Amino acid sequence: MYQTKIAGLGKYVPENVVTNDDLSKMMDTNDEWITERTGIKERRHIKKGDGNTTATMGVKAARIALERSGINKDEIDLIVFATLSPDYYFPGCGVQVQEMLDIKTCPALDVRNQCSGFIYAISVADQFIKTGMYKNILVIGSENHSGGLDFTTRGRSVSVIFGDGAGAAVLTRSDHNGQGILSTHLHSEGKHALELSLKGPSTNYWVPEIIADNPQGDDIPYYPYMNGQFVFKNAVQRFSEVINEGLEANGLEVSDIDMLIPHQANLRISQFIQQKFRLKDEQVYNNIQRYGNTTAASIPIALTEAWEEGKIDNEDVVVLAAFGSGFTWGSAIIKW
Numbered sequence: 001m002y003q004t005k006i007a008g009l010g011k012y013v014p015e016n017v018v019t020n021d022d023l024s025k026m027m028d029t030n031d032e033w034i035t036e037r038t039g040i041k042e043r044r045h046i047k048k049g050d051g052n053t054t055a056t057m058g059v060k061a062a063r064i065a066l067e068r069s070g071i072n073k074d075e076i077d078l079i080v081f082a083t084l085s086p087d088y089y090f091p092g093c094g095v096q097v098q099e100m101l102d103i104k105t106c107p108a109l110d111v112r113n114q115c116s117g118f119i120y121a122i123s124v125a126d127q128f129i130k131t132g133m134y135k136n137i138l139v140i141g142s143e144n145h146s147g148g149l150d151f152t153t154r155g156r157s158v159s160v161i162f163g164d165g166a167g168a169a170v171l172t173r174s175d176h177n178g179q180g181i182l183s184t185h186l187h188s189e190g191k192h193a194l195e196l197s198l199k200g201p202s203t204n205y206w207v208p209e210i211i212a213d214n215p216q217g218d219d220i221p222y223y224p225y226m227n228g229q230f231v232f233k234n235a236v237q238r239f240s241e242v243i244n245e246g247l248e249a250n251g252l253e254v255s256d257i258d259m260l261i262p263h264q265a266n267l268r269i270s271q272f273i274q275q276k277f278r279l280k281d282e283q284v285y286n287n288i289q290r291y292g293n294t295t296a297a298s299i300p301i302a303l304t305e306a307w308e309e310g311k312i313d314n315e316d317v318v319v320l321a322a323f324g325s326g327f328t329w330g331s332a333i334i335k336w
């Protein structure tokens with residue numbers, strides 16, 4: 001069995017900064033509420049005409065990750081793209097990346113696991129590398145949330161949280177045993193599928209039916225719905241479980257964690273986990289204050305920034321953990 005390591009990381013966020021005060025001009029909200037409940041101060045939104053889409057942002061992050069990895073694009077054996085906000089209903093963004101990066105005819109796989117998307121994506125990539133089937137895999141998490149949110153007061157409990165951006169990692173076969181991804185742990189619980197969801201348009205709920213059901217346009221299924229407190233309670237429980245699961249599988253203790261990078265769902269969730277595991281501030285990386293919740297992009301953006309800021313050293317134990325719509329959750333334990 002081979003082992004997988006991260007050879008290069010990259011991130012891209014749109015230039016357009018949207019502060020809490022900016023949002024309060026569009027809907028009945030305010031900086032105090034958003035900061036207190038979520039920790040978010042600002043997020044990035046794609047601006048019409050700036051050329052950004054889920055796929056193009058993913059490509060921008062990928063180019064940086066590829067350059068840092070020293071691996072040529074033509075050596076990429078597989079693209080795995082995680083998003084809940086693809087450019088098209090079909091095909092997925094993976095094939096767009098293959099075309100935009102001009103990579104031969106490598107396979108491209110799209111992963112639809114929302115906030116856990118990046119963990120699911122690196123887990124898939126890890127299995128292909130471990131078995132020896134592929135050597136170099138480009139993994140991307142990218143989201144264009146702002147294109148599909150309700151920026152009226154009706155949508156405020158969801159729309160203030162989410163932001164746009166992309167992160168990427170080039171995964172490759174590790175030369176040193178014991179270095180790289182030690183394990184990944186994935187879960188789902190579909191009975192809660194609709195607690196954080198966007199129901200239509202879908203093949204099960206197509207446009208004419210939506211219009212017929214909502215003559216006044218008051219119950220709109222094409223904006224995301226979130227049962228916030230229920231999601232919050234499940235998140236703190238599942239984050240803890242899946243971090244413990246990863247540590248136990250590798251014979252590690254909480255004190256062995258050098259850096260925990262939680263999916264940036266809500267600063268209060270990250271702080272709850274930090275307190276529960278008694279981790280110091282320098283052992284947990286958060287940037288939700290600047291980007292909001294970027295779903296599948298949040299972990300690769302945070303991981304890239306933590307690495308860029310010199311907060312991850314060789315031999316460090318890095319723990320990634322996520323929870324989100326599905327419900328789905330997962331963790332990855334990495335020896336850097």
Ligand code: UT7
Pocket residue numbers: 028029030033034037038115156157158160227228229231232235264265266269293295323324325
């Ligand atoms: O990434 C995927 C996983 N996602 C998560 O883990 C998110 C989990 N949930 C959360 O982060 C929180 O539940 C939220 C941040 C979404 C909401 O915070 P909350 O403390 O659960 O607030 P709430 O939904 O209970 O709303 C409290 C009040 C309500 O008013 P009333 O009924 O008490 O009068 C809301 O209408 O706050 C009101 N409210 C707002 N007020 C100002 C909701 N959104 C806003 C807003 N600005 N943006």
